[in-house]
Structures are given as C-alpha cells and as structure tokens.
Amino acid sequence: MRTHIRPVRGLQSPGFAELWRYRDLFWEMAMRDVRLRYRQTVLGVAWVVLQPLLGAGILSFVFGSIAPGSTTFLVSFVGLLGWNVFSGTLLKAATSLMTNSSLVSKVFFPRLLLPFSTSVSTLIDFAVSLVMLLMILVLNGVLPGLSMLLAPLWIAIIMGCGMGIGLVCGALSVRFRDVNHILPVVLNFMLYASPVAYGLSRIPDKLRDIVVWNPLSYPLEGLRSAMLGTGTVSLETFVFAGVSSVVLLLGGIFIFKYLERDFADVI
C-alpha cells in the first residue's frame, strides 16, 4: 500500500473507497452512540417512545385549539416522527465534529464517518417509534396498507436532506462555533414552518407556493400518506423531493470535503 501526501486544492471526490475500507470504524462509532444513548438512563428505550408521544400530544393540542379540526394526534405523530429523523440527523451530524474534536486532531480516518455514523442511532430511534405508531394504528382499527412500503423511501429522502444540511453546518462549526448556537433556533422555526403538525392541504394557497420549496414539505406529506393514507402526493412531488434530497446530500458532501482540509488546523 502506498500513500501519497500532497497539498489539497479544489474540489475533492468523496473518497468512497476509503470510506468502505473504514466500515468497521463506522460501525464502532455508530454502536458507541447507540450504547451511550441507552446506558445510564433510567427509562432507556422508553424515552424514545415517550418523547414523540408527548411532543405529538402537545402539537395536536395546541394546533387543534388554535385552529380546530386542523390536525389530529395521528397526523402530528407521523409528522413528528419524520421531523425527528430530519432534526436528529441534522443536529447530530452538525455536532459530530466538535464532540469528537480530539479524534479529529489526533487520528486519521475519513472525516465523513463522524457525521455518517450518527445516522444509525437516529434510525434506531425511528424504528422504535415506528413500532409504537403501528401499534396505535392497529388499536385504532387502521390496518397497514401496501402504501407503507413507500415509507422507507420517504425516510431516506428526509435523512438525505438532514444529512446534507448537517454536513455543511458541521464543517462550518469547526471554524465558526456560532453555528451550533444558531441551529436550535433555526430548527425551532423550521418545525413550525414545515407541515409537521398539520397537512399540506391546510396551508393557504398564497403561502403554499413558498412552502413547497421547503425540502421537507413533500417528504413529510409523503410519509403521512404512506402511513395514514391521507394527504396528497403524486409521482411528480416524489421525484421533486427525491432530487432535492440527493442534491442537498451531494452538495453537503462536497462542501464538507472542501472544508475538511483545515479541520485539524483550527479545531
């Protein structure tokens, strides 16, 4: 094996071959996150279930009180599951470099592994809540239909968006620590600006032209239609959402790779 080291200039390829060589490290990092998340919490897995249940309860209560009939618990719950995948992916990816700064400054490995590996624990959280959702659906007499098979695709699209933005935020946070202070505020705004607690159809026409440019609008609606059979999605919206997710993800990867060269200098 020969290593050639030289100054890095311009755009870099994501280095998939090297990422693959380090796949064991991906798993070790992912498992570390998962273990740490469930160890030393009294209720353990229960938190993963309780958090979206309480969240959806609050959202549907508040929105239901302000605009009666605009939402139901299930609409909010499914929306929140999708939202949690997005915000979880984004936040964990964005903070992964700074929380592992000693690794970045002392060891070599493909830096993309840090944000990428966080997605595993996000997915596990989602899987746990998904089981919860299915149970609620069955108790309500709603039987899962074939449309549910589309849910993984919508989740992948949501993760792609979150990861793409998270990669850029994470790479920027190495130089500008402010990023991690601003993020929660922006996310909080996005939670209300996205159709999380309400369906896309509830949005007034004049606002809808703006809202559809939110990369989360269609995927959240899509996830809801896959799980609950409500809402409006077409092949067109699916393609639009898919393409924007891939563009965000690839853009994020390239920006990350561009900023990566200076990580160890400034972290």
Add this chain to the structure above:
Amino acid sequence: MSSDLAISIRGISKSFLIYHEKPHRTTMADALLSKLREVNAGAETFWALQDVSFDVPRGEALAIVGRNGAGKSTLLKILSRIMTPTRGEIDIEGRVGSLLEVGTGFHPELTGRENIFLNGAILGMRRQEIRRQFDSIVEFAEISKFLDTPVKRYSSGMYVRLAFAVAAHLSPDVLIVDEVLAVGDAKFQRKCLDKMREVATRDGRVVLFVSHNMGALGQICSRGILIDEGRVVNDAPIQEIVQGYLASGSGGAGEAILAEDVERQRQVKPAFFHRASLLSEGGMPVSEVPAREGFSVKMVYEVPQPISRLEISVRVTTAEGNPVFTALQSDALQEVFLNEQRGLFEAEAKFPALLLMPGEYALTLRAQLSGSQVYDQHDNVLPFTVTENGTSFAPYGNDHRYFGVVLHRADWVRRELDGPEVP
C-alpha cells in the same frame, strides 16, 4: 522513490493563519464589524514547517528531536494525514499507524472490552484483526478482571496500560509515535519501550519517534533529525543529535527566556512562563551548584485570565531526560492554587543542600490545569551541574552515578547485641 525507502519527504512546508484579536470592543456590532475586517486584515501567516526534506529507509528507527513548538508534532500530523501540507510531497510505502496520544477516542462510559474494539477501529484495525489479538491485548494490559467495567472506574495506570496495549498490537509498516511514553509507571514504560524496539527491529519496519526522553530515544533509534523553528537543522546518528539538543538548551548561564512572543502566548494560553532562572544560595544565576549548597528555581509566569487549579511545577531531570523528582507549587501554596488571580507572578522553589548527587541535570517547567491539560511546558531548560564539594561520596571518585541520583542521608541507629564475646 527507490524501493528500499519507506518514507520520502520532499520540501514539506506548513503554514497556519493566526488571528489577532483586539481585546476592547464596546458593542456587539463593533465586534462583528471588526471581526469581518480582521478575517483578512488581522491574519498573520505563521510557518510551522519550512522546506523539510529527508528519507527514511526500511528498517530504520528515526528520532525527531526539537524544542516545544519546533514543528515536530505538525510534521507527525502531516505524515499521519491528519493535516494537509501547504507545500511539498510525501510518499509512504506500507500501512501507517500513528499514536499521537494514548487512548484517543476512549470513552469513559464504555467498558474495557468495548473500548478495545472502538479504539482499535480508530487506529485503523479491522474487526477480525482486533478479535484475533484480543486475548493478547488484555494480557499485555493486565486488566482481565476489569474487562466489563466502564473505564471511568479504572485507575489512571490501568487506563494507560489498556490504551497502550491496543496501540501496541497495531502492526503497521510505519509506526509514528509522539511522546506517549511520558505516562505510566517505570515498569510499564520499560514494557512499552521493549515493544517499540521489537517493532523497530522487525523486518523492514519503520519507527518515527518523537520524545523529550533522550534516554528512550537513544535506546530505540539509530538516527535522529533535529528540528528548530520548522527547519531541519541536523540529520545525524542519534548520539550526536541528543548531545546537540541537550547542549542547545540554555540561554545565558542560569537564565532562560521562555516566552518569545508574549502577545501571542497571551491569546492562546491560559498560563505561560516568561522566564526562569536557576539561583545559587546567594541569589546569583548559576549553571553550577555545589552539592553541599542549596539552590532555587525562580520562574516568572503570566495568567491572562483568573483560573483555578493552576499547577506550576518544576521537574528535575537527569541529563538523559529521566525524571528525578517534581516539585508542585500547590503543595506549598494551596490558597493560590484554588483561586488564581490574573497577573504576572514570580514564584521561587527552594531546594535544600545535599539533594542531588554530583552530575548533570536539567529542568522541565510546566504550567497546567491540575491533573489535566498542559498549558505551557519547557523541557531541558536551565541545564546545570551539581559539583562535588566534599560530599560523603567524594572518596569514591568521579563516577557518582553508580550510587544513584539522589543524595539522601538516612537516620542510622546502631546498638551492640549481646552475644558471644569477640576474642
């Protein structure tokens, strides 16, 4: 690159941008504006490495020697691919394993077993490789009873042993080691040195070793590179390098300037030394201390912001760099330790007569957060000679080292025993 070379380094330079910040800003808008201006205007380029070139043939153990801030760590980071060079090229043949810190990535909440797999993967080992070596790692670390205990409950000795054990089982073609042996007890340090020597002498392996422990470097390496201010100033057999390094340690006799760019230090270090001197009983700066007289070390250090738990320490080492003892400021000045004010301070550590055996010594000065992060450290400063002026060992000739490095007079008691009468 010719086939008997393991590493070829050609013209490596590395620059950093250093940002100067103005301390007094009145409003946030003001701060933002000046920040924007400074992104370009206030930055200064600092060259950590300049045109470094050398080759390392297969099977060689090479020492990289230099004062703190000389650029050694930057060079190792570039070789490990943690940093990218600004200029120049490097070719490395074979798998690189680098150990810039013991236990990087260890997580206190995870068990010993989990950390072995995590740390192994971080160092670049495949999972089946770690599994194959697992028993050997546990045995080397001597922690088999605590495998399933979170490492936060480990003693610091166990922690270091486990961390080094994982690293020692990495079997790269090129091993890069930075100052990791400064930890652990003497017995374990020896074990680590043996392990490194074993790696170094194995067929065609290459070891690059940075340390301030000249004794260890002499044992492992055959050749040395001396780096100063980012440039290679000497490339020679190890003995020559070690002697040159030790000789270059001092400024004027008994005095050393430790901070060159005070302005910059103030921005990056929570505490740092300005200067230090070695004083005779009469208060004169000296580089020779008679064994039957006391001496003191006077340090001037600055604390830009109030901090607590600041530990200032003086370590006396032998000329080879082996520690003799360390004096902690907190032992004597507890209230200062708990609540340090900002300001410029002068501290003096006094040592009694008849403490050190005649011979060659040097000092290591350190400012750190107690038991943790080191803010400022200066190795091999104020080298001095303890001279024979009539100690009890004077009749034994010049080779005092045979008796040890510490002069200590025990309290002797003798009584006559009842027994057969001596004819």
